[in-house]
Amino acid sequence: MDINLLNKLLSSFLREDIGRGDLTSESIFKPDDSGTAHLVARQSFIAAGAEMVAGRVFIIQNSRITVSAAAADGERIEPGDRLLTVSGPVIDLLKAERVALNLLQRLSGIATLTSTFVERVKNYPVLICDTRKTTPGLRMLEKYAVVAGGGRNHRFNLTDGVLIKDNHIAACESIKKAVQRVRNHIPHTIRIEVETDTLAQVQECLESGVDIIMLDNMSPEMMAEAVEIIGGRAIIEASGGITIDTVEAVAKTGVDIISIGALTHSAPACDIGMDWTIS
Amino acid sequence: MDINLLNKLLSSFLREDIGRGDLTSESIFKPDDSGTAHLVARQSFIAAGAEMVAGRVFIIQNSRITVSAAAADGERIEPGDRLLTVSGPVIDLLKAERVALNLLQRLSGIATLTSTFVERVKNYPVLICDTRKTTPGLRMLEKYAVVAGGGRNHRFNLTDGVLIKDNHIAACESIKKAVQRVRNHIPHTIRIEVETDTLAQVQECLESGVDIIMLDNMSPEMMAEAVEIIGGRAIIEASGGITIDTVEAVAKTGVDIISIGALTHSAPACDIGMDWTIS
Amino acid sequence: MDINLLNKLLSSFLREDIGRGDLTSESIFKPDDSGTAHLVARQSFIAAGAEMVAGRVFIIQNSRITVSAAAADGERIEPGDRLLTVSGPVIDLLKAERVALNLLQRLSGIATLTSTFVERVKNYPVLICDTRKTTPGLRMLEKYAVVAGGGRNHRFNLTDGVLIKDNHIAACESIKKAVQRVRNHIPHTIRIEVETDTLAQVQECLESGVDIIMLDNMSPEMMAEAVEIIGGRAIIEASGGITIDTVEAVAKTGVDIISIGALTHSAPACDIGMDWTIS
């Protein structure tokens, strides 16, 4: 994650929340009033972005704010634990507080949900992976949180990965032709993935030299059969409605990757507050 | 919600998801290939943003796409219902699909959660209201969804509302002084709200001519007492950890407004898909 | 006023005046040539923005420029007084000079005009207030200057305040209905203001629970009558063509606020120059 790009993104979030200034705090505090505050957990969870994201929000708001004692990405946090300590001008600490908390709560929520899935399949050689079902505008940060939770990233956008779906196949009349058409246009650095619903399609993928075969919404039994058919000739990704209750059964089938949209679209925010040290 | 501002925002979301183009679809379809697709519900929920947000995403991607049959904001949707029909160049329908779905799922999720709260207190003269605990970058859209679900909006950012909290009071030594300092700086068009933890603070607010008194994390009993003390001399807002299980008890106390962070930070996404009409 | 937002604004003004560089100064001076200059008053006026705006222009152009001895906002300045001293690379002092002067002259002009009005009504419990008749692109700075001159700010834009005017009333058929419709849509943190031309409208406002009643283009006599009718039940704002000659008569009527468009749209610029210290 490039810092200059991150700075720009966080800066836009501060603009949204601050507007032209903080009517309340700018009325009450002087520019030189300073203080110290801590971002403190109100529940158990896995941390993501304490220093890299929340800390940076404060620094962008005012480069005189110092950030310390940040929880590491992926660290298990218990209620009462401090995730970050920030010191500097009170007005700017207050201006940055809400954005920092909103992000940290959301990213830690994603890391926590991801780690639950990862933990559940830890005895299998399988990776838990995100999708493009991220919050618009937050993809880079949400995918960062998935990694913090022990997961892995799928393609970032429509330009840096290929996924041939039913519409594409229908338009070409066969997987083979679709793959061929795509292969003639894309950089050789990018693998071709095809979404399949049937074992016949899986077979067709193998004959077309597909790099990654997505088994979409198949039952574990059908997946196991597909894994056997593929026999190591392609990377296998399981996808479609997989939950914490079904993930282990999917892992058992021998797939390489399990992608889960819920990691980013439905992770509940963690409860984190900001406590002040009286100075 | 101003359309020009909305266009700019949605446009940035498309950039994030599309990157420089859709490697897969641009390899397979011709610029002139056209089709029709429907955004279809896979579960029950309250719609938000079908035309205003999801529809607009398609139009921004390509102004030749036509949008029709949009579900109204606040409309109850059942599984299989169509929320929107879009027709036009296939490449652009595919490019806009993910952003449109991600937004519609999230906004409908917020509207649905909001309406659950609204429904629960429908027999009381109380408003359900959002907070600043929104997703960074999405505040305007998420607050739009709260309204679609029957809720109301609190201040948008730190510039268009005043909320005097404990830090502010501590710095001034009294609510009275804090209120006075703020009143001397802000436009007369904006009300002053103060966060209180005790009945003594509630009393001090009344003596300071506060416009809105927030009862923060109080028990329903204490809230009821506060309502009686205030006796109509200020708008009363209940806040702090109120859930669907406790909201009715809070409403019963006679407060005017109940603000709930979960409306925006923890609403699960609704399940919505995009189905194609074979043409 | 948020510094990060201010920096961005001032930066765009520098771009406008500098273009791709200063053909003259870059031909003549070396990047390391340094000097000291003073912004000096050529007439009497009230200062606004010497440090916060003019000083910052220099720092944005080159962070190695140091700024000192800035005149306080609201300070009375006499001819020959120094408003600011800047030291650093000559090329950048020259590049920032014109923007800094243009802003300081304009903002001090607004503060000076505002203070004239404020002074004229100092014996009355009334506030002098600006309007939306500001220079496009400069609203934040011009409203800052009004405060520096002892005035107060009205709403910043169409989103953070409500003003129901004749068109709105006509569309709803009555003030009451218009107020009701607005109240159902806006945050509870924002007061509702209605523009009135007649005493009957004033009466209707009171019955509709309007928070702020604007008396538009009324004679002082009519205003006095309106004040009596209102009897403290709403904030009263006088508006419409009020000049330095009529402002005291308006203040005498007992209104709370007098809003004056001329503060920002017709304040003449103050005469300020930049003098160099030979080094």
Place this chain on the structure above:
Amino acid sequence: MDINLLNKLLSSFLREDIGRGDLTSESIFKPDDSGTAHLVARQSFIAAGAEMVAGRVFIIQNSRITVSAAAADGERIEPGDRLLTVSGPVIDLLKAERVALNLLQRLSGIATLTSTFVERVKNYPVLICDTRKTTPGLRMLEKYAVVAGGGRNHRFNLTDGVLIKDNHIAACESIKKAVQRVRNHIPHTIRIEVETDTLAQVQECLESGVDIIMLDNMSPEMMAEAVEIIGGRAIIEASGGITIDTVEAVAKTGVDIISIGALTHSAPACDIGMDWTIS
């Protein structure tokens, strides 16, 4: 003036005034409510920007607004005259109203002041010209208004013209050396102008092959002497504190150009209102 650049500028002004929307009008009107309004003069003046600027503001806000009957730039307007008629969605007419008026009032004010100067010297072969003392962010529009009023433009910024001032001369020890240094760096398409305070400097300019000689703050007598010395060998620009009372005396001296900062920094806004046609 390039339309695409203008659109971008006007769009930013709309953002400033509208914020996220018009709380009042969006509560009251439906998106389809339409109407017609006229920008009407409340005083006499010279028009500038009715179609090109004010009209465009409306179109940018909503391309469905139609603009007609625009007053020509430079046209003399009397009280009650219509400067522009706009028809379309009421919400957008109201959203664009304030920005359109603020600009039209300011630009017409500049055109009017300019035309007063131009009129005063109409019997002399001299041009009235603006300076860089424009409102930050509005230079392009204000210079447009100067032309509408019959004036001419000086350089736009530090990149597209050269003006060698006392600091530059001091750094080079002589006008000759300063001119030489500049000539070695700039495009041959740009003339070199030098600011002079004495006749000796005027003489030195001639010997250095200067293209434009600025006579700064000289008395009319001294200017006349300078004009004689120059004898047509350079363009002559008079500058420095020239007012409507002194401009004719300056014109009489035979200078080619008279530049006046007040055209843009101190022109009072014209009084223009927006009247609605009941539909």
Place this chain on the structure above:
Amino acid sequence: MDINLLNKLLSSFLREDIGRGDLTSESIFKPDDSGTAHLVARQSFIAAGAEMVAGRVFIIQNSRITVSAAAADGERIEPGDRLLTVSGPVIDLLKAERVALNLLQRLSGIATLTSTFVERVKNYPVLICDTRKTTPGLRMLEKYAVVAGGGRNHRFNLTDGVLIKDNHIAACESIKKAVQRVRNHIPHTIRIEVETDTLAQVQECLESGVDIIMLDNMSPEMMAEAVEIIGGRAIIEASGGITIDTVEAVAKTGVDIISIGALTHSAPACDIGMDWTIS
């Protein structure tokens, strides 16, 4: 290539060349003067971007300009051939002319050079490919031109492809460890490429499961040996100083891809002019 992104890019190029307007043409032509012009070849070459890039430049400048008769990408052009016909307002045709020509000349130059290489190796199953040695700001367009000339694209930037070079290997002490570290961080959709200088490194790549092996600056003999060693177990890319004189010898070795920086960094511009039809 996404049109919305392209529009934004071309728009910035127009800004650069037009500035605030065309002093010459706006002085001479009326906004309604219209005309027709043709982009005409003055030499032989392969066309790239006539409609998609040059045509679009005109449309962005003024949407009333019509574009017709565009040369197809990859089409062989002879002197005198028309590449594009544009009709519309003369001022805007003139404003867009230079940018359209500069781009078309450059992109056609790249396509032409690429096709020369492609032609030279047409009897071998090898692809000619670009690099990251593109003109800053033009990468998307230059890579588009490579494809128009019959070539293929390498990764677009540092995010959508992996290339492990000597520094990376040195830091990890072995190719194996470097590959492992990278594989643990990247999406499974992206292939891993390693740059090799020796056959021992090639061997190590094979043992590390590298997807693409770059043979950097090797002699054709050494390349042939590497191809044999690899035996189809990885994609093979030849790179480093390959010229039109040496490319066939490289192709003969059996590599899959030949990447050539000169395609984009040293292709001479084609000579194309704009001729007007007298109307």
Place this chain on the structure above:
Amino acid sequence: MDINLLNKLLSSFLREDIGRGDLTSESIFKPDDSGTAHLVARQSFIAAGAEMVAGRVFIIQNSRITVSAAAADGERIEPGDRLLTVSGPVIDLLKAERVALNLLQRLSGIATLTSTFVERVKNYPVLICDTRKTTPGLRMLEKYAVVAGGGRNHRFNLTDGVLIKDNHIAACESIKKAVQRVRNHIPHTIRIEVETDTLAQVQECLESGVDIIMLDNMSPEMMAEAVEIIGGRAIIEASGGITIDTVEAVAKTGVDIISIGALTHSAPACDIGMDWTIS
């Protein structure tokens, strides 16, 4: 060249090449790993932009990178010479490497080609000058490189210079009328240039008081004749297909300026690499 503007430009180039980060280097190096590298010439050439452009690219990427030992603009470089030394975090050195090299190679290429032309005519009082045939997006940098190579700049864009061409003349029916129309619109700080094809047109230019006469595509003999006719009454610019082989013959004719599009549109990139110091 203004540094703030330059920073913004270079920053956009880094975004293009880096995307969201460097997948390879961020996988392998730690944020604190640091190193030193040198930009080293692989051939002979004239340097341009080593410190001002390439050095700044590194600093923008990470302000902790230090830059030293930069080759001066216009300095003759031999194979093996170091043009710049950079030290700091390895990840950021690698991220900035490609952009810095691409720019330095291109700018040095332009400086080198320019100096070849300058050298060829060094015994004549003539200036070698660029055109608007620059790479879109790079004009400011490419014109900087022309100066580094000993050349001079023509107008930057359509706003800061005037060039009356055949279309303009045709529309006005005569050079005289075209010049008059332009003179009535433009600032007096800008010279008027007219493109001529015949000696009759040259004569007409003189009668119209044109400041600069461009002799377009004339033979040296015709140019010599034109120079004689003009007799010092205008600046003379030769233009149109002048090559290194013909430039001396053109210089001999006595023209003041020779403008050459090839300086920027066809200069081959110089070969420069980045070598690391093992630390």
